[in-house]
Amino acid sequence: IMALSTKPYKGTRDFYPHDMRIHTWMYDKMKEVVKSHCYEEYNGPMLESFELYAAKTGEEIVNQQLYTLEDKSNRKLAVRPEMTPTMARMVAGQVLELPKPVRWFSFPNLWRYERPQRGRLREHWQLNVDLLGGEPLYADYEILNIAYKLIDNFGGKDKIKIHVNNRKLINHFFTEILGLTAEQALKASKAVDAKAKIPEEVYKTQLQEAGVPEEQFEKLEAFFNSDLETMKSNYPCEGVNELTELFELFKNTDVEEQLVFDAKIMRGLDYYTGTVFEIYDISPENNRAMFGGGRYDNLVGLFGKQQLSGVGFGMGDVTLRQFLETHNLLPDDLHDFVDVFITLPENKFFKASVQITESLQKLGLKVFTPLQKAKFANQLKLANKINAHWAIIFGDTEFNNNQVVVKNLKSGEQKTLDLNNLEKIREV
Numbered sequence: 001i002m003a004l005s006t007k008p009y010k011g012t013r014d015f016y017p018h019d020m021r022i023h024t025w026m027y028d029k030m031k032e033v034v035k036s037h038c039y040e041e042y043n044g045p046m047l048e049s050f051e052l053y054a055a056k057t058g059e060e061i062v063n064q065q066l067y068t069l070e071d072k073s074n075r076k077l078a079v080r081p082e083m084t085p086t087m088a089r090m091v092a093g094q095v096l097e098l099p100k101p102v103r104w105f106s107f108p109n110l111w112r113y114e115r116p117q118r119g120r121l122r123e124h125w126q127l128n129v130d131l132l133g134g135e136p137l138y139a140d141y142e143i144l145n146i147a148y149k150l151i152d153n154f155g156g157k158d159k160i161k162i163h164v165n166n167r168k169l170i171n172h173f174f175t176e177i178l179g180l181t182a183e184q185a186l187k188a189s190k191a192v193d194a195k196a197k198i199p200e201e202v203y204k205t206q207l208q209e210a211g212v213p214e215e216q217f218e219k220l221e222a223f224f225n226s227d228l229e230t231m232k233s234n235y236p237c238e239g240v241n242e243l244t245e246l247f248e249l250f251k252n253t254d255v256e257e258q259l260v261f262d263a264k265i266m267r268g269l270d271y272y273t274g275t276v277f278e279i280y281d282i283s284p285e286n287n288r289a290m291f292g293g294g295r296y297d298n299l300v301g302l303f304g305k306q307q308l309s310g311v312g313f314g315m316g317d318v319t320l321r322q323f324l325e326t327h328n329l330l331p332d333d334l335h336d337f338v339d340v341f342i343t344l345p346e347n348k349f350f351k352a353s354v355q356i357t358e359s360l361q362k363l364g365l366k367v368f369t370p371l372q373k374a375k376f377a378n379q380l381k382l383a384n385k386i387n388a389h390w391a392i393i394f395g396d397t398e399f400n401n402n403q404v405v406v407k408n409l410k411s412g413e414q415k416t417l418d419l420n421n422l423e424k425i426r427e428v
């Protein structure tokens, strides 16, 4: 018989404890930031009806990347490729009752059938931070500020740039200036979005198919490379006004230096209607967006009860970890899982070791027991390998005197303690 493979399914990861430690550490750091702004955690099901994504998520994900299945009653389902539709569905379900603004976060695992490559896998975890209601300008400000603070809390604020754009400006250009229909505009924006990743010829063909004739290409290039001042004079519109107000609001803040206007920011998802943004690692090693999001006016309203505009972003664990590794921002020592190692020299001491374990646990310490007798030297080797802080050693002499020897494995210092004085372990 052929042995089963120990490899996980293509594009997915096993989280061995070493990786799980990093994963949990990242999640805890994220939570610190969003909780300080009173965002509340929510979650939803991994499976949703196929229609939920067909409605708004966008062609690329729905046609190429969705994991779909049928249940035993022939309902067409999809494994969630993103959290925003679930979030919108849940907010819509209680839209009248929820206090506004709604501030929610979640850290779901999401599935997309992608070609696995650096920064892109088939399963990833994504911090979702969403803010619904409030004055749109202020809400956009808060969300961008939180995106910045998340990176700052990892020590990376000067290793990123926040690229901001506005869908209304793009739509203005494609429909008012180039005269495209809404559908053509969407196609053209996809082409521009994909430009860096596809051959020049394919890009040009896609633009032509979207209704942009070749003689307009130069104008298009000029537009996408304009700065905000040029936009103001050449393409005045609501999108430019919103961008101007937003950049104005960030003047003289910590965020200002990392904030750049970038007309090329499109976002792959169809539901964005206003501000859109992507956070880039400045290191060329990580050349795709680290995370991104934007404003969506019409998602909650899809469910019929009431319209409620929101803004938010998704920050993936894969790109974040690469960012932290690239810039050396991961702590080297996350091995805090063992405080005390209790040696077991002979089986007759097993019950005594259980009692010592329980006394130490009551003092708030994490205690490791080997469950098998062995020579001291071998046990201490194991204690060092699992990075225990102290070892407790005892034999007949100590046991008969109600004592143990405590050894600090970091400093080598050693002390005899009475069993009713175990709290002194912290001084060794």
Ligand code: HAM
Pocket (backbone or CB within 6 Å): 081, 082, 083, 084, 112, 114, 119, 120, 121, 122, 123, 124, 126, 128, 129, 130, 268, 269, 289, 290, 291, 292, 293, 294, 311, 312, 313, 314, 315, 316, 317, 318, 319, 320
């Ligand atoms: P998205 O741009 O599709 O947006 O994904 C957001 C982030 O999730 C990406 O920038 C990346 O960090 C990570 N990500 C996405 N796909 C993958 C993948 N296959 N492998 C690894 N990481 C990935 C959304 O999903 C929106 N729903 C975000 C949002 C929330 N907008 C408003 N609220």
